[in-house]
Amino acid sequence: MKRFQPNLIIIILIAFSTALLSVNNYALESSLPHSLSPRIKNQFYLEAMVVEKDRIFERVSFLKTLENVNEKSASVFYEPQDRELAVSAIRHIRKMQSYHNEWIDVHDALPVTVILYRNPLIFQQHLPIHAYENLQALYVPAQETIHLLVTKDMDENTKRFLELVGHEYTHHWINSYLLNNKLDNRHLPRWFEEGLAEYAGKQSVREVPDFVPLNFIPFTRLHSVKEWAYENRRRSSHRPYRQSYYAIDQLVRDGNDAKIKSLLLNKQKNFYRLFEEETGESLIEFEVRFLREELMNMKR
Template sequence: MNRLYLITKTFCYCVCLILLLYGLFLLTDQLSGFLLGVILIISSIKFYLAKRLTKSKAERISFLSIVITVVLSSALFSSFNFFLHHTLTQDLPARAKNQFYTKSLLYDNQFLFKRIDFLKTLSVKSSKEAVVFYRPGDDHFANLAIQHIRKVISMNEKLIDIHQPVPVTVILYRNPENFQNQLPVHSYENLHGMYVPTEETIHLLVTKQMEENDEPFLELTAHEYTHHWIVSYLGQRGLVNGHLPRWFEEGIAEYAGLASIEKIPRFMPLQFIPFTRIQSVSDWANENSRNSPHLPYRQSYYAIDQLIRDGNQSKIKNLLLENNQNFYQTFQNELAESMVEFELRFLRDEMREYRENTD
């Protein structure tokens, strides 16, 4: 029984020490990480040698296991620290390092090296809001991304709520093939931007047209960053975005993207699709395909725009945060009309305005 207790205690100590050391090394750079590792290794060995004579054999084995855990963990984390900071940037924040570690461990054991092999060919700019990786010569777009993200944060605070999102990683691409290779498997067509929540990373493809006019780049940046803003906003409240219909989150992102460049698209008649049919990720991808007659992004934008023009801006926050019941029931409780009634009313109102403006 005593031996079982000792084994259990040793195991718990080792796990806790690994987590503690992991947290410490996330906060250190390459040189201080190595220094910390050396200090921990020397201290652990000296402590073990000092206690060796006063312990029973079982206790010495247990204590040696803890020392080995500290030594190996310190050496491993020190090496990763040096590797990341040596190949990428001295300013790499703790959250960015954590993304590399967890992604490679939990999702793809080739991810760390494949991603870093690509990123080390890029330049980098850092701010408290974002770490931007970009091709040398694209300083203009890197600066634009950071400046526009600050603007989007301010806009989303006015639209939804005060919130300081966690830093995001932004990767700018020029080569469409590199862009696709760095993305998770997806079914979207003609993609120019994607936010990957598990990486807290925005991937953006910079095109020739964006060199002539910044607005498409700014709109795309604002759209994808709003996805990050929403995920961060919900995450800090113990929620995830899984309860949200895809059209609702995409509508908010589309609204933020267009509003960030002060663009208000006029309503154009479209082949309307009921919102309940663009609720899941697969529904959205299917209806956003090249051959689809529907325009789910524009339709979702119109819905969010209608909520705001109705004076129901505060309801957007309530709909984001409510996850204890069916979204459409919450929608009806908040707006005093069903989803179908809302669809009919906003289409009728928009079509009336369209006719008045085109007559």
């Protein structure tokens, strides 16, 4: 009889854990807003297993204080005074979906959740630990959620708001597209993905930023998330977002925008080797040429 005691203890522990998990899931299920998609709800369940439950319920409680507008492509949570912004975000996401289908590839992206904040402190509290500073918006792939801080200047001019929606939704679209092709974004240099998001966001509101050639930094030093975060934290006039925007802009003007799909779906080759094969020039040659061309454009 003693021989079976360890197995009995294991069975009891499993049964107890299962019951406890069921109770927690039921409590979470009953507290989640009905407008959340089943996919997003599953993310909450998974987080509840590995993150402090109090934090999860705190996030859920906050969502329940907000209004919601929901459709197939997106679900937007907002404070009552931001209804017009929420509706415009939905419209802009539809626009971005069509834009990416025409520009990169036809893909029915997964629904995205957008949370609009007014309070900077609450905004920061609901973000995961990250390496960036002074954020106004952040896409969290694990949550399939865009967190966006609404500022007073956005009340007067929604252009910045829509640009941020377009930028962050592009991150979501890329992640959804890669997932559909059994990939993730780990093979992509940060400058390339951020450049795509920055280019698409600015194109969506017909904005062309000023070029600052003297603050250029080699793209190989903007490859990893850590390197990108460092350059964003530096107190200098260097702007990696703008530089990366112009790299994508140059690819488009070169007629290489069709090659972006190949670079996104790269499964085996080194990104820079594939870049050279697709464009016909090394990254260094590309950097030198696009800087020269931008300088010439500035003189005109």
